[in-house]
Amino acid sequence: MNIPEASTPEASIPEAAPALRAIRSRRASAIERAGYAPVPRATPPLAEPPASVDSGAPPPRTRAAARTAARTAAEAPPRPGIVALVHDGRGAGVVDALAAGMAGALAGGDHVLTLLPCPAKHAAERLAAFLDRHRPAAVILAPPLADRDDLAALCHHARVACARVGAGSGFAADLVADERDAAASAVRRLVASGHVRIGLVAGPDGSSSAQRRELGYLDAMAERGLDRGPALIVPGDDSFESGIEAGRLLLEISPRPTAILASNDEMAAGVLHAASQAGVAVPAALSVIGFDDTRLAARTLPPLTSIRLPWQRIGGEIVHRMFSAEAAAEAGVVLLETELVERGSTAPPGQAA
Numbered sequence: 001m002n003i004p005e006a007s008t009p010e011a012s013i014p015e016a017a018p019a020l021r022a023i024r025s026r027r028a029s030a031i032e033r034a035g036y037a038p039v040p041r042a043t044p045p046l047a048e049p050p051a052s053v054d055s056g057a058p059p060p061r062t063r064a065a066a067r068t069a070a071r072t073a074a075e076a077p078p079r080p081g082i083v084a085l086v087h088d089g090r091g092a093g094v095v096d097a098l099a100a101g102m103a104g105a106l107a108g109g110d111h112v113l114t115l116l117p118c119p120a121k122h123a124a125e126r127l128a129a130f131l132d133r134h135r136p137a138a139v140i141l142a143p144p145l146a147d148r149d150d151l152a153a154l155c156h157h158a159r160v161a162c163a164r165v166g167a168g169s170g171f172a173a174d175l176v177a178d179e180r181d182a183a184a185s186a187v188r189r190l191v192a193s194g195h196v197r198i199g200l201v202a203g204p205d206g207s208s209s210a211q212r213r214e215l216g217y218l219d220a221m222a223e224r225g226l227d228r229g230p231a232l233i234v235p236g237d238d239s240f241e242s243g244i245e246a247g248r249l250l251l252e253i254s255p256r257p258t259a260i261l262a263s264n265d266e267m268a269a270g271v272l273h274a275a276s277q278a279g280v281a282v283p284a285a286l287s288v289i290g291f292d293d294t295r296l297a298a299r300t301l302p303p304l305t306s307i308r309l310p311w312q313r314i315g316g317e318i319v320h321r322m323f324s325a326e327a328a329a330e331a332g333v334v335l336l337e338t339e340l341v342e343r344g345s346t347a348p349p350g351q352a353a
Helices: 060-074 092-106 120-134 149-157 179-192 208-223 240-251 265-278 311-322 325-330
Strands: 082-087 112-117 138-141 161-164 198-202 233-235 259-262 287-292 305-308 339-341
Touching: 082 092, 082 120, 092 112, 092 265, 092 311, 112 120, 120 149, 138 149, 138 311, 149 161, 161 311, 179 198, 179 208, 179 259, 179 287, 179 305, 179 339, 198 208, 198 240, 198 265, 233 240, 240 259, 240 265, 259 265, 265 287
Parallel strands: 082 112, 082 138, 138 161, 198 233, 198 259, 259 287, 287 305
Antiparallel strands: 305 339
């Protein structure tokens, strides 16, 4: 599928990830700096809890309907025209899957999908220029840009409908995937197969999705009383290059981890590259798990075990809700299933798959 990328002033390719060695001595994570303490977690309720007798609040179904009606009124279906999928130039697999779902939902209609790369440093400037020049019908912010309130505010000021993928707001508010539990389940699977020394390549500090995935890792490690100290958590920026550097750092630890969970497939592929350079056999001496299960996962050597999120479905569902007042009004919470897709990059410690 060939989808045009919009031109923006001073467009440039994002610079490669900077070396991460200088940050090895800083945090275990932003989450642990904030005083993380694991607590027992139950599956989040899909409906709002009952109102207390004394609160005077309307019943849950009434409140949910009112919330949906208010959102629908504020976000009427966009006019025909350009629909821009705005991304930071990284995480190509997720962007491709979102775009495929959106293109399918828009097929046969009056809208044209375009991809707008906006590297984080200049995202506000480039989005503002695009909005002023092209007056799109709608903007969809892909993660991690979806967490940027300033970008959503630009769309609001320009009176352009905006959806923030994975940020829990607007047209995407009721599309729920429990990334925290998915990450915890993957770590538990590693522990059950015999791994006790497990590292994490975390995502960017400002990404709510990366934070949920990191919390899941911490939950599972804490449940088993396993080491989750600073040396075992190395931050990345979602790029292949940062995965290589993080992998090198983790493989320098003594004793080194026998398994590594990465916050996305790009960084997991970087870890595989670092292991190959260091002569560490995967999966015999190191198991690696990615996140998102993008097309890249099946193309690495060995093929990458990864946690699948239905990004294509998410893209299609968001567009459907944006361009159909009826769909937006009737849509309820959609719990998106996650799945650990096991391939050749994982095995019990000391064994080949």
